[in-house]
Each structure stands twice: as structure tokens, then as C-alpha cells.
Amino acid sequence: MGVKSLGYVVVETTQPEEWDRFLTRVAGVMRAPDAADGAALYRVDERPFRFRIEQGASDRLVAPGYEVDSAAALDDLAARIAAAGRPAEHATAGEAALRGVERMFRTVDPAGNGVEFYCGDSRTEEPFVSPQGISHFVTGELGMGHAVLSAPNFDETVAFYCDVVGFRPTDLPRFYFQGGPPEDSGIGFAFLHASNGRHHSLAIGEGPVPPSGCVHLMLEMPSLVEVGKAHDRMRREGFPESATLGLHVNDEMTSFYVQTPSGFDLEIGCDGLVIDPATWETTRHESISVWGHVWAWQEAMRKAAD
Incomplete structure (x- = not known):
């Protein structure tokens, strides 16, 4: 499989100062020199x-950027995507340089979500120093984390990412938020892994694409202590909590969700399950969390019913 991992994300915003405050003071990431x-x-x-x-x-989220193995793999992927009737817009050398890569192309999935693929990643010798004292994030071969997108044409979009792009299904659940059938038809999800051990580098949820272009992104912290400290920073900085601290069933991550300045969420978690992508057999879980993860909309509905 040619897709290695999630390399980066591109976000458009009317509030760059709020994004700076969010990323440096809540997530604890490092501001680099501007592009x-x-x-x-x-x-x-x-x-x-x-x-x-x-x-x-x-x-909105403009696009997640996924790395592939080589220039040959990138060309092959672009050809498969074009043959499937999707665009494959190759970037100029200058555009690729702005991404810190050798080559890249853009496409749009069947639901209208933008996505980028690239080869030839880069590294800097400048040490990573978190403004919040975080020693490191869990990345390396696992990549940046994961992105979750929406698709009203769920089956078609999942088929695109699996049959054309080359992701593989890790978990294909159907989640019920209103008590289950027959009143609740549920929402389909596809958690897809790349060629690394992260449980999912991409997930697709059944539903309309939101104006923010994204459901959520995820960053993995090195410990529960750092997750808890980030949760405290979220509250102190006044960013809305989208879901309380909880433990997921499928990827075994302990995490919470916070709303970003662009309207989608950032999941901040730790201790995610590491799989063997070569031998993993697809699961079909029926619940989201072992405990916790009470969503803000659920709490609002509960209060309205009181």
C-alpha cells in the first residue's frame, strides 16, 4: 500500500490570531517561521x-495531506484517481516547496472533500520546543494523527479511498446516538488505516459535508498527564469543549474534543492502539466509547428535556 501517513493539514481561516492562540496555548504546538x-x-x-x-x-479545512512511498507511487496514484473520474491537479515546484515536499497533487473525493498527496518529505534540524513544555507528540512512522471527514454519498466515498487510493478498513461500525433501531437509523463510519500502525489515519462519517469541511483532526500526546493539562488549558483559554474526556472502544484512545476557531474539532488524546496493518482484520464495533465522551449537543438536549 502506497499511502504512508497523514503528513500535514491546510486550514483556511478568517481568524489567524485565534488559531495561533489555540494551537500554541491549548494544543501546545510550536510556531515555526512563516511560509x-x-x-x-x-x-x-x-x-x-x-x-x-x-x-x-x-x-474550513482546505485539505489533509497524505504522504506516499515514492515518486513512482505518486504518479501511479494520480493515474488511478484520474481513471476513476476524479481530478488530479499536479502542483508546481513552488507550490510543492511551500508544503515542504518534493512533489504533490490535489484532488477532490466524491463527497467534495479536498485532499492532497505528496512524496519526498522534509525535516528540520531545529529542535521542537513546545511553548507548553510538552516533550513530544506521538508521530514518527504513525504520522501527524488522523483526519475525519463527512460524506453524504458514504459508500461511494469509502470505496474511493479503499479501492482507488489504497487505504484499508480498520473498523466499519454503525453508531446509534438516539437509542438504536427502529427510531434511530444510525450513522455509518469507516475508520481507515494507511501502511503504518496507527488505528486510523483517515475516517469517513456518513452525513453532509459541514461548512468547516471537517469533523475533526487528532493529535496524540505522550501521556494522560499531558492530555489533562491540555484540557485545563482549553478551559482556561475559553475554547468550547465538544466532548468530555473519555475512552474510545475501537482505537482505545483516551481523549477529549475541543472546537477549533474554524468550527471543526480537535481531538487531543493518548495511548492509542497500534495495529499491524499487514495482518489486521476489520472490526465492526457498535459503540463509540467505553466511558465518557459526552458530546456538547447531547448535554444540551438533556438540559432542554429537564
Whole structure:
């Protein structure tokens, strides 16, 4: 499989100052020198950036960027995507340099979500120093973390990522938020892994694409202590909590969710399950969490019913 991991994300925002406050003071990532075109860059490890924040007219995830093995793998993937009837817009050398990569192309999945693929990643010798004293984030071969997108044409979009791009299904659950059938038809999810041990580098949820272009992104902390400290910083800085601390069933991650300045969520967690991508057999869990993860909308519904 040619897809290695999630390398970076590109975000457009009308609130670059709020993103800076969010990333440095809540998530604890490192501000890097701005890109040549003025975009704000943020690091979580030795890569020159993992977050590229572009000032613009909207607040949304522009695209997650996924690394593939080689230039040959990139060309092969672009050809498969074009043969499937999707665009494959190759970037100029200057555009690739702004991503810190040798080559890249852009596409749009069947649901309209933007995504980028690249080869030839880069590293910096400048040490990573978190402004919040975090020793490191869990990245390396596992990549930056994961991205969760939405698709109203769920089956078609999942087939695109599995049959065309080359992700593999880790967990294919159907989650019920309103008590289950027959009243609750549930929501389908596809948790997809790349060629590394992270449980999922991409997930697709059944539903309309939100204006923010994303359901959530995830960063993995080195310990529960750091997750708890980030939770305290979220409260202190006044960013909305989207879901309380909890333990997920499928990827075994202890995490909470906070709303970013662009409207989608950031999951901050630790102790995620590491799989063997070569031997993993697809699971179909029926619940989201072992405990916790009470969503803000659920709490609002409970209060309205009191």
C-alpha cells in the first residue's frame, strides 16, 4: 500500500490570531517561521510544519495531506484517481516547496472533500520546543494523527479511498446516538488505516459535508498527564469543549474534543492502539466509547428535556 501517513493539514481561516492562540496555548504546538507566501506554520515534531494556517475568506479545512512511498507511487496514484473520474491537479515546484515536499497533487473525493498527496518529505534540524513544555507528540512512522471527514454519498466515498487510493478498513461500525433501531437509523463510519500502525489515519462519517469541511483532526500526546493539562488549558483559554474526556472502544484512545476557531474539532488524546496493518482484520464495533465522551449537543438536549 502506497499511502504512508497523514503528513500535514491546510486550514483556511478568517481568524489567524485565534488559531495561533489555540494551537500554541491549548494544543501546545510550536510556531515555526512563516511560509514564503505568508501562511502561518506550526510544528509538533521535526517536520517543518504539520499545521499550515492560511488567512482567507472562510473558516474550513482546505485539505489533509497524505504522504506516499515514492515518486513512482505518486504518479501511479494520480493515474488511478484520474481513471476513476476524479481530478488530479499536479502542483508546481513552488507550490510543492511551500508544503515542504518534493512533489504533490490535489484532488477532490466524491463527497467534495479536498485532499492532497505528496512524496519526498522534509525535516528540520531545529529542535521542537513546545511553548507548553510538552516533550513530544506521538508521530514518527504513525504520522501527524488522523483526519475525519463527512460524506453524504458514504459508500461511494469509502470505496474511493479503499479501492482507488489504497487505504484499508480498520473498523466499519454503525453508531446509534438516539437509542438504536427502529427510531434511530444510525450513522455509518469507516475508520481507515494507511501502511503504518496507527488505528486510523483517515475516517469517513456518513452525513453532509459541514461548512468547516471537517469533523475533526487528532493529535496524540505522550501521556494522560499531558492530555489533562491540555484540557485545563482549553478551559482556561475559553475554547468550547465538544466532548468530555473519555475512552474510545475501537482505537482505545483516551481523549477529549475541543472546537477549533474554524468550527471543526480537535481531538487531543493518548495511548492509542497500534495495529499491524499487514495482518489486521476489520472490526465492526457498535459503540463509540467505553466511558465518557459526552458530546456538547447531547448535554444540551438533556438540559432542554429537564
